[in-house]
Amino acid sequence: MRLLFEMDLHDYAECTRSFVRNSARSIIIRNGKVAMVHSLKYDYYKFPGGGIEVGENPVEAMIRETREEAGLTVILDSVKEYSLVHRIQKSDSDPAECFVQDNYYYLCDALDETVSQDLDSYESGEGYRLEFMDPQSAIQKNRNVKSSPYNGLMFEREARILEMLIAEKYL
Template sequence: MKKLTTIIHSAIQSIDRRIMNRRAARAIIVRGDEILLMYTAKHHDYSLPGGGLEKGEDVISALRRELREEVGASDIVIEEYIGYLDEYRPSPRAKFDVVFLRSYCYRCAVKEDFTALSLHHREIGNGVKPVWIKLDEAIAHSEAMLAQTPSQMGISIQRETWLLKFIRTSMRN
């Protein structure tokens, strides 16, 4: 397995605390100079499609499930394992201080005959929707979001900005 990077959120003082471990699968879907991302209206930001593994679920099954739910994709081709990214961020749960999140990233292709989305209640409330956007535009937008104060951005913006830049430099066709 190839480690891409480690990101430690600025609010984390120490990673030697009460840690909640999570794993996630993320899809990199590029079409020319565009990338398929999830737009979140609440935070006005973009992220790769994907999400956390459910209990007993393997990474590939989670990736396929997330693409069906978030994008409405039914014809999914997992082309290549890219690597994983480790992230330490504040925990929303009182019994943990830190969330350790390992995101496994895969280059994928999807047939664009998308069906209805099956978003979670929180995703619907946050105004999440799939969009095709120019990769450079998504990076510029994410960098502008990072320049704002932390209270105005989602917690995943550092990870997503790093991944978008990685995609631009190492994976663009």
């Protein structure tokens, strides 16, 4: 899979250990809009997807997470690799730990009908909702997040992916 970009803060020289948490995300486009999960609590957008569990490959994780977070059933035969984003930085919670993450993005289609979400408690607490978004609106929203417990690189990563999709004429 092609490396689209790296997000490396070079702030981890003092780290003595690493925490690796890779993720896989879906890019589902319909009529010029992209499927995004909207956090109503913190008012940001993210591509459906999340952490790759032990024993899963990235495609399996993307399909599972897209169904859980967005209620969308990915059509397996439609899945195509899009890109990889590599992120590395000092942990927000432990200065001795380095956070490393490869984020795998896949272009795919989903069935028209949605199913019930199967959200974790924090996702329910954030009010995750599927929305098909105009990409420019999602970019603007993510670059203006006022308050959240998350590192801002997550919002910027999603904005940059949307910009690349636009530049490459997917959107």
